[in-house]
Amino acid sequence: MQFSVLASGSTGNAVYVESGDHAFIVDAGLTGKKMDQLFEKIDRDIKKLTGILVTHEHTDHIKGVGILARKYNIPIYANDKTWQAMDGLIGKVPLEQRFNFDMETVKSFGGLDIESFGVSHDAADPMFYTFHENGRKLAVITDTGYVSDRMKGIIRGADSYVFESNHDVGMLQMGPHPWSIKRRILSDVGHVSNEDAAIAMSEVIFEKQTQIYLAHLSKDNNMKDLARMSVSQTLQSVGIMPNEYVHLHDTDAEQPTKLVLV
Template identity: 45%
Template sequence: MGLRFTVLGSGSTGNATIVQGNGATVLIDAGLSMKKLEELMRMQGIGCHEIDALFVTHEHSDHIKGLGALARKYELPIYANEATWGAMERLIGTIAPEKRTIMESGEALTFGSLQVQSYPISHDAAEPVGYCFEEDGEKLSLATDLGYVSEKVRRQIIDSDVLVLESNHDTEMLRMGRYPWNIKRRILSDVGHLSNVAAGEALLELMTDRTKRVYLAHLSLDHNQMDLAMLTVNSILENHGIFYKQEEFPLRHTYHDRPTPWDEVKRRSDSPVARPAVRP
């Protein structure tokens, strides 16, 4: 089968992603209700009982809303760093001791042939992390809820075949929006969320010849639109001489209300990989 994934939901209404390798199925975050997670997984042809592990990025409700209920019903093990456990324990309810595992930031674990690597990120949570997944030379990286892309984060995710990257807001829409200023200031800060422009600028350094696809994720319903995010990011790439044929366009959507199609992370030379061609 090889490494594949589906983003079940992405955004402030709830985040969850399924990653599958040969012999392992893991869920990253469970930020929707258990009922909704069960429904989304059925849509993708997979049962919750097939999950081998639950990984948590941080304790905000849009990442752990259904975590406790799902773990208890299906007796699933949860992996999170010690600080995140401390911050979310009262929010997710009782978890059996044998289902609680501390996975420190920067630690790597292996499930079958699937390697799971956590890495620290900048966000206003106890000890937030992102995750990279590798199997048979293929690499998928999840990078959302980032105040900014630090050099350490860049080094962690730069060599990815597929990247799920935050493109949370349009800065002007946010500035003119209905949120109180303290919330706006938090979103715009180094422990907030990446804007469309910040995502595009990050991709200038993150995209390599290995990069096949980039999914724009965690879009704000109030202060962004997918077409606007796509246009902004693509414009930044084009302004720096990076062009793609439309049929090879590497940017992909994520959704707050439905899953993305299963995507196989392949490194075959005959894959429809989008390659940048610099025009004179």
């Protein structure tokens, strides 16, 4: 199993995952043209996608979903409430390309098992995914106001994480957004901060080689260096030394990460 964080941030999100003959993207929050360019950069054929796994209906996660599905005849997977919320946002999708993926269920594609789980976000029925193959595990979790014990139980012990590290609380509080938006981001249905993300990480990572990709950084309320430093310092404060067995990586809103083996 390999993956690449194609794009991650306030302006658009997509994660590519492949295993054997199957390949998926978690969300397509960029234009169809931009998605084509990102696939060229990782040297993969977008036409060979097995499906698009939708997490929730916010624009930065579904902007390119309908376009790609129609252009390349790609199946779309989402839960029922998310399908309802997407109506009118992604255009018409043929019935034969519409598939339900219920929350807290597992779908198998060859040797790849994909598990869905709910998160706490201000969307209709938001959920994310873990991927399992041959005892290896990738967990993708962003867009949640907090990481509950139930979520931690599902993502615990993964070999690789795409983990939200959305904002620095100080930058957010001093930033340009109106208080209503700040309150929403800080709420239980908003986004997790650098420090809260690190605390959750410390409770789910095992003492083994683990790759963590810091994702969905706010353009206005965070910086890559700050996110990495904050997460690193918080992990160190509980006895986890980054670069010993936990390795932190940046993601970008415009450039994909290299394909990496889970």
